Amino acid sequence: MxxxxxxxxxxxxxxxxxxxxxxxxxxxxxxxxxxxxxxxxxxxxxxxxxKSGRIAAEGMIGVKISADEKTGTIVDINCETDFVAKSPDFVNFVNSVAEALLVSDIHSEEQLLAMPLADGVSVDETRRGLIAKLGENITVRRFEKFHTANGGTACYLHGSKIGVLVELEKADKELGKDIAMHIAASRPLCVSEEQVPQETIEKEKEIFKAQAAESGKPAEIIEKMVAGRISKFFAEVTLLGQLFIKDDKISVGKLVASKGNRVVRFARLEVGEGIEKKEENFAEEVMAQVRAV
Structure with a gap:
């Protein structure tokens, strides 16, 4: 033919x-x-x-909130280079996955990969096709989905590399966005003191005790010094204890309380977080490609 x-x-x-x-x-x-x-x-x-074994430490965070603000999704999808991360095909893929998550009952990575997108093709099949087209390894690394019957969800996306999803006890889009923006900038460990792992607290206490002991002060004074340092530590690592980025005269906890609201939970995802990137020598890479021709 x-x-x-x-x-x-x-x-x-x-x-x-x-x-x-x-x-x-x-x-x-x-x-x-x-x-x-x-x-x-x-x-x-x-x-x-x-290409599945190649390091994918670049990429994009996708966030979506439902029209009624009751459901929010956030997903971290990775590729190998920032160039591909900015390509229309990759951006559309990330947004499509985040959108499909809103209306799907997904709880595991396996379910996410099998989830159909708007065109009926599964996430994994679309991902593999994109790898063939763009020539880079692409991985769906992690995701979160919040749903609330009586409260509200909100999100903030800083560029395309940092995304935050927040759930509030009462729906408040403006407050939710402000809190999400604060989380993106300040990286709190958790919402409140009660959620700080005991192991983390004990480790900090050991460090503070060792530092205070060098002062030569009595044990009871050292205990008070350590207690003060732990309180300061809580204010640094908990969302409610941190000073609000838009007004450092008030803590996030007091801000939320003044609105008659409560932060239920949050998720902060950053592209490349915790991934060991391979250091590349660009000149050597180019020469290797030239020699291979």
Whole structure:
């Protein structure tokens, strides 16, 4: 069958693959467009598997809030370079996953990967196709979903690298956004003192005691010094104890109380957080590619 330029153009538009790959696929499928797409997707899946071991420490955070503000989702999806993270295909994928999470009953990573997007294709199949198209490893790293019957959710996205999702006891979009913005900037460990892990508290006490002991003061004074340092520590690491970024004369706890509200929980995700990035020497990388040609 004669493979026309129009057929190649259509296949390129539908798959996002290169012209020569599209022409070859059409020839092998004897001009059958759907068969060519199926074969290319199979090939793409193989290519995707080969890239799965590569470090993906760049990417984008996606956040979505439902129209009634009762449900909020946040997802961290990673790729290898900032260039791909800014590409329309990747951005659309992240937003599509966050949007689909709003209306899906998802609790695990396995369920998320199997979740269908708006076009009916699963997250994992779309991800693998994107790997084949963009040439980089892409991973759906983590997600959170909050739902409240009587309260409200809010979010804040700082650029595309830091996202925060907040649940309030009472719906308050403005307060929620302010709190989420504060969390993005101040990185609290948890909402309140009661949520600070006991192990963390004991470790801090040991450090403070060792520092206070050097003063040579009596034990009872040292205990008071340590208690004071722990109180200061709580004010630094808990959301309610921190001074509000928009007004450092008031704590977040007092701000929320003045609004007759309560912060139930929050999630703060940052791209690349906790991932050990591979240090690249750009000049050496270019030379290696030149020698390989």
């Amino acid at each position: 004669n493979i026309t330029a129009g057929m190649v153009k259509e296949l390129r538009e539908r798959t996002g693959s290169g012209m020569m790959e599209c022409k070859k696929a059409l020839v092998e499928a004897n001009g059958d467009m759907e068969l060519a797409i199926e074969n290319m997707r199979k090939s793409g899946l193989a290519k995707a598997d080969k």
